[in-house]
Amino acid sequence: MALDDVCVLIPTFNEAPTIGSVVDGFIDQGYTNVLVIDGGSTDDTQAVAAAHGARVIEQRRSGKGQAVREGLEYIDTEYIVLVDGDSTYDPADADQLLEPLFEGRADHVIGNRLVQLDDEAMSRLNRFGNQLINSAFTMIHGRDFGDILSGYRAFARDSLDQLQLSADGFTIETELAVASVKHQIPTAVVPIEYTPRPSESETNLDPIRDGGRIIHALYSMARRNNPLFYFGSVGGLSILFGISIGAFVGYDWFIHHVSHEALAVVSAFAILLGVQLFMFGVLSDMVIAVNREHTRQVQALATQLQEESSDTTEETSETPEGTQTIDAGN
Structure with missing residues (x-):
């Protein structure tokens, strides 16, 4: 696995208590290209991330979806790992997320939190909401991705360029899943570990409000996909x-x-x-x-x-130097 070809993209907003350990975790795993896209945090998120070795860019506009789109402007690697900055995901799982990409089996890999979910990592309301949304996605779009709201994913850069993303907020994960079905992007699902959010870190997600937005986005996107x-x-x-x-x-x-x-x-x-x-x-x-x-x-x-053009180029390059075409009429 050529880790130099991988960029770890971390959208953040007020994640100062956790972003340092997240960046350290990926660097310790060998992922030295870590890019933090910050949505204008009012705490020390940007300073902490930079001090731990990450490149830090402040978004022009707020929102997680906007962060993903802006992040692509600063990434030139072949593969991208997308992860939240709240320390709920294990950097060691990045290898298994990237494995299907490196082997050519997929262009989009989703980390499924619900397979190895810690009992305290997600409330009953959130579990019910996740199950409801995943069932709705399967019914509407005809694919079972296990956990479409997962914040831990890996992509081949070329596949992201095909998706034409437009979501600004937390509906970005939903849009990524729907767009992968719409554009027939080969998608794999791998189990990952999901742990409780540290007590000193506050979530930016409102289960009721954002859950309603996600359900609405699922149904709205069906207009073009189903x-x-x-x-x-x-x-x-x-x-x-x-x-x-x-x-x-x-x-x-x-x-x-x-x-x-x-x-x-x-x-x-x-x-x-x-x-x-x-x-x-x-x-x-x-x-x-x-x-x-x-x-x-x-x-x-x-x-x-x-492929034919590539074969023609190879044949041309193999022609011996000095070979000339002789006109039989002269």
Whole structure:
């Protein structure tokens, strides 16, 4: 494993009590290229990180997602390890995160915290939220990544350049997972250790507020990745609502001989709207499937042309010096 080809990227905000030990941990493991992207901490995070041997850059704008995007501007290595600065992740696990990348089995590796989770590392509310979000991701996007909210990941730099990230805050992990499915990035999952956050360090994550944002982001991203679910779910609810209203109208008409013309119109409209949304989802899904197949074919053709060009270059370089083409007519 060529650790010189790896940059450890650590987004931070007020992590002074822990960032020093995190940087030391990676340097002790042989990862000397450590980049801290700080979101304008009001404590000594930047000074502590620099004193322990990290490069420190202050973000132009706040947010973890913004930190990841800005960090890429300062990284020129082939591989990137992304990790939180709160000392809940073990630097020794970086080797197994990078192994699938070095072996060519994946371009994106997610560290699964939930396999070896310390009993005190995560509250019951957070565990339930993680399970709910992971189940929603699997249902909506059709892949089981085990722990899409993990803050410990490794990437091949080229794969990150394909993703076109836009999330600013804690939804960045969700966007990374969804974008990997959308762009068919080979993704592996490895178990990692997750330990309790040190008592002197305060979390920047609000379980309710940020959990709601993540669920909303999951559903919103389905519009471009799984439109059948996105439009079909709304259409299904509309049809169910229309049928419920229609059942009430029918019951009142046959039992009490009371007519509800307005409700009947609402029922019919809801059912028609639901059917139209469902059909729109089916058509959108077909369009996306065709587009993905065309993209796959173009990428395969580009790879083939690149290989042929490389072979031609090698053959040209092997031609003996001094060889001349002789015109038979002269």
